Amino acid sequence: MITKLLHHHHPYTKMNNLSSPDSATFPVDRPTSLAAKCWLDDACIVDIDHFVKTLSGIKAKGVRPDLIGSIITHYACKWIPELSGDPPSPANTDHHSPPESATASWLKKRFFIETIVSVLPPEKDAAPCSFLLRLLKTAHMVGVDSNYREELEKRVAWRLDQAALKELMIPCFSHVQRTLLDIELMVRLVKRYVEMELDGLRSGAGVFKVAKLVDAYLAEVAVDSELALPEFMELAGAVPVQARATDDGLYRAIDTFLKTHVNMTKHERKTLCKLIDSQKLSIEASLHAAQNERLPVRSVLQVLFSEQAKLHSHIDWSRSFSNSKSPILGLDPHDWCPSSRDIMTLQQMEIKKLKENVTKLERQCHLMQVQIGKLSEKKKKFFSWRKLAMSTNLRGTSTEVYDEHGYESCSVGRQTPLKGKQGKSKTPKKWRQSTS
Known part of the structure; x- marks a missing residue:
């Protein structure tokens, strides 16, 4: 036929x-x-x-x-x-054919x-x-x-650079792995593509498309609580560092992984965040990272330092541009107006300064509260010792009767010499003659 x-x-x-x-x-x-x-x-x-x-x-x-x-x-x-x-549409199904068993199909x-x-x-x-x-x-x-x-x-x-993210969501049919998606399969595909790229068999912008695809795949698979940290890092590290023009997608995937895996240790968080290049983050991603409590302090500081370095380099470039002649159609440097991005950068700088000032004020307030607490404790101890001393003095003067040698004669308790020179009191008391 x-x-x-x-x-x-x-x-x-x-x-x-x-x-x-x-x-x-x-x-x-x-x-x-x-x-x-x-x-x-x-x-x-x-x-x-x-x-x-x-x-x-x-x-x-x-x-x-x-x-x-x-x-x-x-x-x-x-x-x-x-x-x-x-x-499959109902029109394509053959209702007259006998049903097959699952094993035969x-x-x-x-x-x-x-x-x-x-x-x-x-x-x-x-x-x-x-x-x-x-x-x-x-x-x-x-x-x-x-x-x-x-x-x-x-x-x-x-042809991995032509793949769609939806088609790559292949479930894991193995009984050994506990993840929902087949992570090992994705790792093998990416590594093979990178090997062909290094061997010169593939060239062009395909590796950049694969890097974006991997970051999007990581963001989807990061919600799986059964995904282990080594598997996540292996797939993220399968793409060359130079293949990522920006690390915003990788940061989103890592943030999702940190949200899902809340029981990670500090060492694991530091190891995971080392994958992020803070210099490749956009302004929006950097602002989110600076306020992200899930990130380690070291990673947040690196993001702030990189943004500060970018800002300084941008300011130096703008100063050198204003001091030189404008190459754009002979415009005067004094007539050059800052762009919206420059204004946004300056606003972000002011916001960072305000946040730093607020942080310093909070630290000073905390130190003052600590000092006030210490002084109050010392004051309480001082008054407690003073009350104790006054009470002992009052008990001694109420029952003490001294003889001519300066010893107690009828006081309740043991005989103790008076304080003063040669055991005598500073103000000698007259002997009370008995009337009996």
């Missing part, structure tokens, strides 16, 4: 005779998705062995790899609707995916990245052989 369709209804009728006029009218190197659909509307009815034989005949005709990739994509989406990315999908991977063209740009990611997700779900999964991972890593 497919052979008749190829020879009678498809534009590539004379592919075996490239010098014929028909081949000039319908060139081989013009792939269209409509042609793939026309080819495979009837082909999807037959079994997969017939499809593989027909596809081999198409490859032998010299059809371009991207057209072959579109044919395979269309055929795979017909067999497994999940590979299309759209939910699982085995059929695994065999089908292994066959699809085996017939993919050797060119890595043949199939779109979104289709490859959905194929990889299904392959992990049904337990495809490791060789086929590795081939899919290589193809996905080759």
Whole structure:
């Protein structure tokens, strides 16, 4: 059926005779998705062995790899609707077919995916990245052989800069890992892409797109409380430092991780925050970091110092610009007006100064309160000792009667000499004669 369709209804009728006029009218190197659909509307009815034989005949005709990739994509989406990315519609489901068991459906999908991977063209740009990611997700779900999964991972890593974040959210089907998403798979994909970048196989702005993709992925996966710190840091460090033009996305991911993992130690927080380059943070991110209580004090100080250095360099640049002649259309430097960014920078500087002054005043107030507390304690101790001394003096004078030698004669208690010179009191009392 497919052979008749190829020879009678498809534009590539004379592919075996490239010098014929028909081949000039319908060139081989013009792939269209409509042609793939026309080819495979009837082909999807037959079994997969017939499809593989027909596809081999198409490859032998010299059809371009991207057209072959579109044919395979269309055929795979017909067999497994999940590979299309759209939910299966009721019109596509066959209600007359007998229901299959879960094991039979699982085995059929695994065999089908292994066959699809085996017939993919050797060119890595043949199939779109979104289709490859959905194929990889299904392959992990049904337990495809490791060789086929590795081939899919290589193809996905080759086009990782064209991937979407939604397609990379592949669940973890392993019983060993406890995370919701397959972090190890993402780490392998990123490392393979970076290796190709270092080897010169990939070049351009793709590594910057991959860095943004990794930061967005980290921000999503950071809400998982089962995600361990080494796994987070491994994925964040898989991207080269120079690939991040700004660290705002990485800071957002780290802040989300700190919110979720509240029981982290100080050492772990310091280790995690070392990934952030404070000089690559924007003004908004720096202001948020300066007020973030979850960050270590050292990280906050680094952010403040970097912003201060940026401000000083900006002020020095503006001074040198005002002292020199303006290169913009011969404008006078005195007529140059500051931009809104300069005004915002000055306002932020004033706000920082006010915050520093408030902090100093709070410290001084705290020190004064401490000093006042110490003085009050000393005052309480002094008055308590004074009351004790007065009470002992009162008890001694009320019962003491002294003889001529200066000793107590009828006092209650033991005899004690009076204080003074030679044991005599300073004011000697007269002897009271007895009237008896």
